[in-house]
Amino acid sequence: MAKVPVQFTLNGEEKAEFVDAGATLIKVLRDKLGDTSPKGGCNQGTCGSCSVIIDGELRLSCLTLAETCNGADILTTGGLARDGVLHPLQRAFMDEFAAQCGFCTPGMIMAAKALLDSNPKPTREDVIDALSGNICRCTGYEPIIRAVLTAARSNSQNAA
């Protein structure tokens, strides 16, 4: 099969790969680059488990072709902690019991990060709206909503 060269940064690191034409970003991240934090819950753009941030925007890596990501800046939950220090969202998800089986968690955290990056002081309604593309089958969502609001508060305290 014809290969396509693609080059982007993943969590700040330069990456270059030859990928199959039509290969999805999730497949390249997981199988070629070893970042298995995006999860394939449906592979049809309905569950949000594969969510990543591309050039500051929340995207579904199962519906994004890798070859369209040339020059892009890609962030995943796998690269969110810096030098072993957890991001406030990761800390809040732990403290608020916002993860059970954990399969939706990396996608949830990306959706929450995209929200807080553009809206540092969200209302509960803002959080619900921002997470509406991400399905969780274990928690009933309330602990996740609490975790995002908690992280937003701790962010604004740190900034003050």
Place this chain on the structure above:
Amino acid sequence: MKLAKSYFADQRKDDLKELGQGLQRADVPGHVTGKTTYFADRHFPGTLYLKMVRSPHHHARIRKVDLSEAEKHPGVHRILTHKDIPHNLYTILILIQVGPEDEHVLAEDKVRWKGEAIVAVLADSERAANEAAAKVKIDYEVLPAVLDIESALAPDAPIVNEHHGQNFYMYDSGPSRKVRFGDVEKGFAEADHILEQTYFSSPIEQAPMETTGCIVVPEGNDRFTCYTNTQAMFFTLDNTSIILQMPGHKLHMVGGTVGGGFGGKVDVTVEPIAILAAKMTGRPVSFVYSRYEEMQISSPRAAEKIVLKDGVMKDGRIVARQVWGYTDAGAYSRHSPYGAQKGAAHYPGPYTIPNVWVDTWCVYTNRTPSSAMRGFGVTIADFALEVQMDKLARLIGMDPLEFRFINAYRDGDMKAHRQETTGAALIECMQEASRVANWPVAEKYLKMSSYGEA
């Protein structure tokens, strides 16, 4: 978290280390960093992808399977049929002598539900496997199907599963599991009111975020490592051993974190065929359900039909309860004979009733086999029972919570299936529920105790 310490104060210890404490999950640091390893977070060079060809019919005879076009498709490595399976007929609970074996790993002459596995295609890529699977040609003779409990039990219904001979499971106690306690007819004769209601439920899909699947790697010494998200490792190991006629020490089953199960990953559906495929090809094999398969193929909670007949006195006492419970197993047993039996033991719920008569049936239909899901056998029973309790309370003009206090089981009461009640605490739970829900009940109910009249 708060403990209501006034209940059972004489039995309480205050040096509890876990209860009443907020604890962090041991696995949550892995979850929030994306480091937790699920079975599919592994990639092996040379992996073959397995795609199942499934029945488009609820019930059909297979006249002919033509693999010629599919075999020629680029990237296809091998196609498996029932002829490749050493012991093709199985049933999960044969491990505890609940037979008969009633289900084919890959269909032979017939399919009995829409989605039944027939042919397994192995190819170098998922795309090639999907394309080749679409080229498998199967000639069917479509047969009449039964799609609900009532039509399955009709006298002239087509037989769903010849291994049973009739459209219900034959227990050692006969066509149903039975509970007989007191004299239910005498109870009805004495009752002030009798209420008979029928309740239906639909199948419910567990819908875990991670779909069912496994990856099998040959170890090169006729031993196979199977990375799986099964919830039932030993069901899987032992049934695979039977189906493949391989001793257990050849099967290195590796479980781990499951991305949600809720009972949907208790059946043995992907591992035997994937291990066989790895054995026959010498290559790693990945068999992972698509989201469509997870929703349509994996076994849901059974549909149920429940008939409840209660005799109740004006003072609130239930004096007789008769139950007919029907579990829709779909086309094969899986865990449903057990689920239906569990229902029999569960009635009449957490209430002490002097006269009880229960029959529960496990019924076969041409639907997706149903199986385990969160309290299967009792969850829908509780739905029906508690709706019935509200209706009974309304019938005699009584508060529904007070009505439950009157009938609640307490320590020392004999339950209908001859287990003495111990550690009930239902009265105390309802007292606390009354308080926190701000649903007041008369003072005498707040003075009751699970230990007796008080």
